[in-house]
Amino acid sequence: AQSVTQPDIHITVSEGASLELRCNYSYGATPYLFWYVQSPGQGLQLLLKYFSGDTLVQGIKGFEAEFKRSQSSFNLRKPSVHWSDAAEYFCAAWVSSNTGKLIFGQGTTLQVKP
Amino acid sequence: NAGVTQTPKFQVLKTGQSMTLQCAQDMNHEYMSWYRQDPGMGLRLIHYSVGAGITDQGEVPNGYNVSRSTTEDFPLRLLSAAPSQTSVYFCASSSGTGMYQPQHFGDGTRLSIL
Secondary structure: OOEEEOOOOEEEEEOOOOEEEOOEEEOOOOOOEEEEEEOOOOOEEEEEEEOOOOOEEEOHHHOEEEEEHHHOEEEEEEOOOOHHHOEEEEEEEEOOOOOOOEEEOOOEEEEEEO | OOOEEEEOOEEEEOOOOOEEEEEEEOOOOOEEEEEEEOOOOOEEEEEEEEEOOEEEEOOOOOOEEEOOOOOOEOOEEEOOOOHHHOEEEEEEEEOOOOOOOOOEEOOOEEEEEO
């Protein structure tokens, strides 16, 4: 079945440390991939997206993600985490261009230690 | 610019009651959708619409109805509320109907069914 998987439910990092959040997808073809962030009590905000071309994409707030076709992965990274990055992060993929179904992973909650 | 507006923000219902969750966007977006967010399950698509007068089912449509009489509004109706529908509901919109457009999310409606 087509799916998006985020293996880590909860991650804790120290402020200033680097961050990598994992995302794997299961599709026959390369889907269009997104990372969203959700602060407590808020809706989701787009961090970055991958459609084609350069496999390393830059997003807002200093985040980047790398698409690796061989590993079916689209991991999110940040070199130095700030306390304000504490939130829940969702990886998502479009299933079909005609029906516009966006499929989400289960989410990863990021806690930042001072 | 209001973006995507959801009302109410919080609601408590009794089992069997009906209600409508409102969603309005002021960006002239063609595509609108409803998701529910449950712990550990990410966001799951309930219904979506690619334009006024056109709606279709997502992953979890049972117990919900939608209509799209205008471009701006996309209400979600719970016909007979059940405790399993306790969730946080998000409305989203995007320009066009293809996979290229990121979703703009409302702040959510937190619904409890007793």
